[in-house]
Amino acid sequence: MFSLPLGDDAHLGPLEVWHAEEFAAHLDRAREHIRPWVGAGFVTTDVDGARATLQRYAERQAADGGRLYGIRREGVLVGGVMFTDFQAAAGFCEVGCWLEPSAEGHGLITRACGVLLDWAFATRGLRRAEWHCRADNDRSSAAAKRLGMTLEGTLREVWPYEGVRHDKQVWAVLAREWLRQTGS
Numbered sequence: 001m002f003s004l005p006l007g008d009d010a011h012l013g014p015l016e017v018w019h020a021e022e023f024a025a026h027l028d029r030a031r032e033h034i035r036p037w038v039g040a041g042f043v044t045t046d047v048d049g050a051r052a053t054l055q056r057y058a059e060r061q062a063a064d065g066g067r068l069y070g071i072r073r074e075g076v077l078v079g080g081v082m083f084t085d086f087q088a089a090a091g092f093c094e095v096g097c098w099l100e101p102s103a104e105g106h107g108l109i110t111r112a113c114g115v116l117l118d119w120a121f122a123t124r125g126l127r128r129a130e131w132h133c134r135a136d137n138d139r140s141s142a143a144a145k146r147l148g149m150t151l152e153g154t155l156r157e158v159w160p161y162e163g164v165r166h167d168k169q170v171w172a173v174l175a176r177e178w179l180r181q182t183g184s
């Protein structure tokens with residue numbers, strides 16, 4: 001099975017249905033930290049819920065759609081990255097990510113998302129990758145910017161959370177921009 005080094009004793013690797021218990025234990029450490037910033041359906045509370053998320057991504061991957069990967073540091077699952085959307089025929093994808101608090105601040109997401117973008121652009125020939133985040137999610141906006149993405153627009157009051165409707169930013173990088181900045 002593949003395991004790509006990300007530095008800091010961290011690796012990017014599979015996160016599949018059979019990892020449901022490991023994923024649920026990780027969510028216990030991450031849940032309150034990620035809850036305001038990710039889709040409600042991702043924030044499950046037990047092993048069955050964690051398994052359902054992994055099953056959903058496995059089915060998407062089988063159809064050449066979305067994909068989900070885990071970041072493990074010293075063997076412990078601390079977060080992950082995903083293609084929340086992946087449309088080969090349309091040449092478009094959307095990338096997402098999350099970490100538990102202990103793993104923030106080490107560049108793991110920048111490097112793991114770089115792996116996804118390399119694959120999407122250089123291997124699969126996609127033309128455009130998007131990044132969606134709540135407009136007040138400063139760490140997420142910073143990660144998009146670090147990846148060389150451009151803020152293309154803000155969708156107003158599109159993100160309901162606990163009775164308040166938040167704005168959402170749409171960032172994107174084009175294949176030619178990514179390949180130029182990475183020298184691929």
Ligand SMILES: CC(C)(COP(=O)(O)OP(=O)(O)OC[C@H]1O[C@@H](n2cnc3c(N)ncnc32)[C@H](O)[C@@H]1OP(=O)(O)O)[C@@H](O)C(=O)NCCC(=O)NCCS
Pocket residue numbers: 033034037038096097098099100103104105106107108109110111132133134137139140142143146
């Ligand atoms: C958004 C989120 C994934 C960003 O995590 P992050 O650790 O800030 O992002 P990165 O992994 O790219 O790391 C960047 C940080 O590592 C530091 N860093 C250290 N080495 C680095 C390197 N080699 N490369 C890049 N950054 C590095 C950067 O300076 C930065 O730290 P700072 O913000 O304190 O200056 C995280 O805050 C999170 O999970 N939030 C809750 C869920 C969420 O918002 N998900 C996204 C939904 S859109």
